[in-house]
Amino acid sequence: MPAADIDWDDLPLGLVRAVRKHTGRVTGSRSAKGVRSDYAATLETASGPVFVKGAGQPLFAASLAHEAATVAFVPGIAPRLLWRIDAAGWVMLGFEHVEGRHADYRPGSPDLPLLAHAVTQLGQVPLPEHVSKRVERHYNGLPAMSGNHLLHTDLHPANVLVSGDRAVLVDWAWACKGAAWVEPAMLAFRLMAAGHSVEGAEDWGRGLATWQDGTALDEFVIANHRSWRRAADLDPLDWKVRAAGMAHQWSVHRRLAKD
Ligand SMILES: Nc1ncnc2c1ncn2[C@@H]1O[C@H](COP(=O)(O)OP(=O)(O)O)[C@@H](O)[C@H]1O
Numbered sequence: 001m002p003a004a005d006i007d008w009d010d011l012p013l014g015l016v017r018a019v020r021k022h023t024g025r026v027t028g029s030r031s032a033k034g035v036r037s038d039y040a041a042t043l044e045t046a047s048g049p050v051f052v053k054g055a056g057q058p059l060f061a062a063s064l065a066h067e068a069a070t071v072a073f074v075p076g077i078a079p080r081l082l083w084r085i086d087a088a089g090w091v092m093l094g095f096e097h098v099e100g101r102h103a104d105y106r107p108g109s110p111d112l113p114l115l116a117h118a119v120t121q122l123g124q125v126p127l128p129e130h131v132s133k134r135v136e137r138h139y140n141g142l143p144a145m146s147g148n149h150l151l152h153t154d155l156h157p158a159n160v161l162v163s164g165d166r167a168v169l170v171d172w173a174w175a176c177k178g179a180a181w182v183e184p185a186m187l188a189f190r191l192m193a194a195g196h197s198v199e200g201a202e203d204w205g206r207g208l209a210t211w212q213d214g215t216a217l218d219e220f221v222i223a224n225h226r227s228w229r230r231a232a233d234l235d236p237l238d239w240k241v242r243a244a245g246m247a248h249q250w251s252v253h254r255r256l257a258k259d
């Protein structure tokens, strides 16, 4: 069943009971939209609002366990993890609820400096021992991308909540390790997808201490183009074709494209 179709009332009773032990009575639930988890919602509870995220399938459960372990290392950058439950075949995490909205990555958005600040803070976090997946595995093992920094790697605007004057980074399921410059490079590409010119997106990246503008970035731009072109060839959905076009533009701009 897709996540959007599962209601609080559909969850197994054993799981509901285990949640209630932490939160007290649950008086309402608002499903989060566009999620990968089996269940994600803000619960109104006797102890206030709590964001919960759960998985009833082993693969997602493993990625939630990874997320739970990782957020412990990024306080102030991610929402605080309040509890973790294993019950009725489900894993469920309870987070501090962040009152906010998804970030706006378009040119001129006031959210961009907040995003830069959060990414700068992340750049200073030592790599937790359990984070062993390498970011370069998605890019043909590109050696320049390898490194020992903690990377989020999935910072699309719905994984960044703007709350007051802070950008809070959520959804650490894809956290992995790699060179520090990879996070801003990936973000620069997301900014292009949100309407920035290549120059505009690179300028934003240059504002970050970990940005690198050399051969490594060139290699990333080539690998990024190759992987989006392959994705669009395999499954030519509009957004994939658009991303492949943008990736191509980036490589043309850096005089890397052959065609
Ligand atoms: N701590 C939180 N407080 C409030 N809303 C949140 C919180 N964490 C995530 N969300 C919202 O729920 C959505 C789904 O959560 P996310 O962790 O991204 O799960 P998924 O892995 O299913 O994408 C996010 O896009 C965001 O809108």
Ligand SMILES: [Mg+2]
Binding pocket: 035, 036, 158, 159, 171
């Ligand atoms: Mg998400």
